[in-house]
Amino acid sequence: MSERLRLMSVHAHPDDESSKGAATMARYVDEGAEVLVVTLTGGEAGSILNPAMDRPEIRDNIAEVRRKEMAEARQILGVHQEFSGFVDSGLPEGDPPPPLPEGCFAVQPLETASEPLVRSVRSFRPHVMVTYDDNGGYPHPDHIMTHKVSVEAFDAAGDPDRYPESGEPWQPLKLYYHVSFPLARFESLATVLHQHGMENPFADWVERIQERNFPQWEITTQIQCADYFETRDRALIAHATQIDPNGFWFAVPREIQREAWPYEDYHLARSVVDTSLPEEDLFAGVAEDVRTCNV
Numbered sequence: 001m002s003e004r005l006r007l008m009s010v011h012a013h014p015d016d017e018s019s020k021g022a023a024t025m026a027r028y029v030d031e032g033a034e035v036l037v038v039t040l041t042g043g044e045a046g047s048i049l050n051p052a053m054d055r056p057e058i059r060d061n062i063a064e065v066r067r068k069e070m071a072e073a074r075q076i077l078g079v080h081q082e083f084s085g086f087v088d089s090g091l092p093e094g095d096p097p098p099p100l101p102e103g104c105f106a107v108q109p110l111e112t113a114s115e116p117l118v119r120s121v122r123s124f125r126p127h128v129m130v131t132y133d134d135n136g137g138y139p140h141p142d143h144i145m146t147h148k149v150s151v152e153a154f155d156a157a158g159d160p161d162r163y164p165e166s167g168e169p170w171q172p173l174k175l176y177y178h179v180s181f182p183l184a185r186f187e188s189l190a191t192v193l194h195q196h197g198m199e200n201p202f203a204d205w206v207e208r209i210q211e212r213n214f215p216q217w218e219i220t221t222q223i224q225c226a227d228y229f230e231t232r233d234r235a236l237i238a239h240a241t242q243i244d245p246n247g248f249w250f251a252v253p254r255e256i257q258r259e260a261w262p263y264e265d266y267h268l269a270r271s272v273v274d275t276s277l278p279e280e281d282l283f284a285g286v287a288e289d290v291r292t293c294n295v
Contacts, residue, residue: 004033007036007126007128008037008128008172009036010146012136013041013043013046014039014073015043015073015236016143018077021178022077022228022231022235023223023231023264027223029077034080034124037080040083040084040113040146041089042088046066050241051244052240066241069241076235077231084117086108086113088104088105089107089141105141105145106144106145108145110148114152114153115166118156118162118163120153122169125170128174129172129174130175131177132147137178151269173271175268176269176282179265179266183210189202189257189260192259193252201248205248220267221267221268222279226258273286
């Protein structure tokens with residue numbers, strides 16, 4: 001049997017893995033790949049976004065609750081998962097925003113923040129890594145630091161002179177960024193909803209995104225994963241403190257989503273193997289003798 005393909009998805013908080021790339025991961029697990037989610041913080045500072053969960057016993061034990069939610073989501077997706085042990089930085093609000101809490105993830109020196117991920121890369125030995133772009137997907141300090149740490153680990157894990165106490169060197173072959181909110185996707189959804197005589201619940205949200213001028217990365221790689229949207233949604237709902245099942249993210253029927261945009265989207269940021277763009281596989285260009293033998 002050939003060596004199994006291995007995918008590592010690096011995230012800032014519990015629930016990020018289920019809102020970004022979850023259907024892709026579920027598809028690759030189903031096809032026989034090993035998938036590891038690395039969650040860099042515990043999500044301790046996250047707000048409770050589901051009114052049904054905003055109760056004193058939840059607020060007082062939020063770190064434990066979010067770990068339990070992560071365990072349920074991990075099981076639904078079929079992935080492995082580990083925490084790196086850093087403390088959630090929170091999302092400071094105000095003009096100007098207040099300083100970040102002392103000791104939180106986003107204020108760590110880069111090497112301190114990166115060492116656990118370098119260790120994880122060398123232990124798991126992924127062929128492909130997925131993370132956020134340099135704006136964090138959106139400008140949360142933990143997401144921006146996750147980008148920095150992921151790039152550092154991709155570059156350093158294969159170098160025996162860097163982080164020499166953190167395991168045997170291993171060089172991942174490709175690094176991708178999530179393209180989580182491509183405007184083309186929401187334009188397609190709007191068109192299909194109109195064709196079916198349905199209102200567009202995303203119209204105001206898309207307008208706000210455009211006003212904030214978020215960068216739009218080129219989509220180099222689209223993964224057909226509509227068959228796993230239901231798995232993705234169950235994993236999201238498992239994060240009950242963060243996801244309101246009656247919220248607008250679930251307002252568009254899955255059959256409409258499948259018709260309008262049956263993909264999850266990525267930008268190929270680094271590759272040490274040859275590949276041709278556009279791609280339909282995160283493992284495109286990876287040597288054939290690494291590919292999974294499904295038995």
